[in-house]
Amino acid sequence: MKYCSISEASAKFNIPESTLRYYEKKGLLPLIERDEAGRRLFSEDQIALLQTVLYLKNTHMPISHIKQYIEWVVEGDDTIELRLEMLKKHKQAVLAEIALMSGSLKGIDEKIARYIKRTQERKEKNNGKEEL
Amino acid sequence: MKYCSISEASAKFNIPESTLRYYEKKGLLPLIERDEAGRRLFSEDQIALLQTVLYLKNTHMPISHIKQYIEWVVEGDDTIELRLEMLKKHKQAVLAEIALMSGSLKGIDEKIARYIKRTQERKEKNNGKEEL
DNA sequence: TGTTGACTTAAACCATGGTTTAAGTCGTAT
DNA sequence: ATACGACTTAAACCATGGTTTAAGTCAACA
Numbered sequence: 251m252k253y254c255s256i257s258e259a260s261a262k263f264n265i266p267e268s269t270l271r272y273y274e275k276k277g278l279l280p281l282i283e284r285d286e287a288g289r290r291l292f293s294e295d296q297i298a299l300l301q302t303v304l305y306l307k308n309t310h311m312p313i314s315h316i317k318q319y320i321e322w323v324v325e326g327d328d329t330i331e332l333r334l335e336m337l338k339k340h341k342q343a344v345l346a347e348i349a350l351m352s353g354s355l356k357g358i359d360e361k362i363a364r365y366i367k368r369t370q371e372r373k374e375k376n377n378g379k380e381e382l
Numbered sequence: 383m384k385y386c387s388i389s390e391a392s393a394k395f396n397i398p399e400s401t402l403r404y405y406e407k408k409g410l411l412p413l414i415e416r417d418e419a420g421r422r423l424f425s426e427d428q429i430a431l432l433q434t435v436l437y438l439k440n441t442h443m444p445i446s447h448i449k450q451y452i453e454w455v456v457e458g459d460d461t462i463e464l465r466l467e468m469l470k471k472h473k474q475a476v477l478a479e480i481a482l483m484s485g486s487l488k489g490i491d492e493k494i495a496r497y498i499k500r501t502q503e504r505k506e507k508n509n510g511k512e513e514l
Numbered sequence: 515t516g517t518t519g520a521c522t523t524a525a526a527c528c529a530t531g532g533t534t535t536a537a538g539t540c541g542t543a544t
Numbered sequence: 545a546t547a548c549g550a551c552t553t554a555a556a557c558c559a560t561g562g563t564t565t566a567a568g569t570c571a572a573c574a
Contacts, residue, residue, distance in 0.1 A: 308483060
């Protein structure tokens with residue numbers, strides 16, 4: 251199983267084929283080969299690269315930056331420092347975003363707690379009414 | 383300090399005035415009063431509500447859902463259960479998103495580790511060359 | 515041999531979440 | 545009086561990240 255079709259790649263990552271075509275067009279999936287009929291053939295290396303693209307996408311790196319990263323991958327070993335700095339910087343951004351979300355979730359959790367308290371108070375009131 | 387202007391609200395949350403106007407138009411900030419000159423006056427309650435809106439926004443709740451939540455707040459105590467269920471459901475979505483991000487960050491961290499290793503190897507090679 | 519089904523492309527279309535612009539209204543300090 | 549700065553509105557504009565459509569190609573199976 252050396253190469254896979256777009257439908258197989260789509261199934262493997264549970265992502266629409268249209269999105270894979272869009273990513274290729276945007277430069278996130280470079281050098282995808284074709285068979286004689288012009289159909290995409292994803293190599294194992296490209297599947298691995300797609301996994302990386304999805305990691306970056308899932309952590310909200312903009313497509314323009316992912317594209318830059320991929321261009322550096324294609325350029326080869328001379329860009330390793332650049333890639334490293336990019337990923338380190340991105341990691342800090344992701345940690346900041348997770349911290350923001352966690353902080354906001356804390357605020358939401360407090361609202362949940364208050365709503366639970368209030369629903370219990372309302373139930374108690376209604377019990378009182380039933381007993382009248 | 384019972385009411386504040388749009389510029390004060392903007393400064394308090396570090397959010398553009400245009401966004402506050404946009405949120406009001408979208409129904410996220412209901413019942414904002416005006417002074418005689420037609421300028422917005424944010425009450426303390428509305429500042430508190432804005433804080434909640436921002437918690438929801440920071441955790442990626444779509445504006446249409448935030449609007450629904452706010453409508454329920456305005457309707458009053460009869461919607462507490464609805465609000466509670468909404469926030470509970472949203473909390474699960476946020477936890478799932480944080481988990482996805484954390485998992486992807488792990489993949490990114492592994493790449494960072496490999497790049498660090500490779501940069502060290504390259505440095506060692508270069509040292510070897512220098513010594514020739 | 516012809517008809518599916520899987521694929522291709524370019525281009526149009528879409529939703530989301532704002533931001534910017536243009537034109538106008540006040541309050542206040544000079 | 546006037547000029548400035550803070551505000552108002554409606555409408556136009558924008559970036560991002562896709563999705564959908566239309567028209568066509570090809571392989572394989574009946």
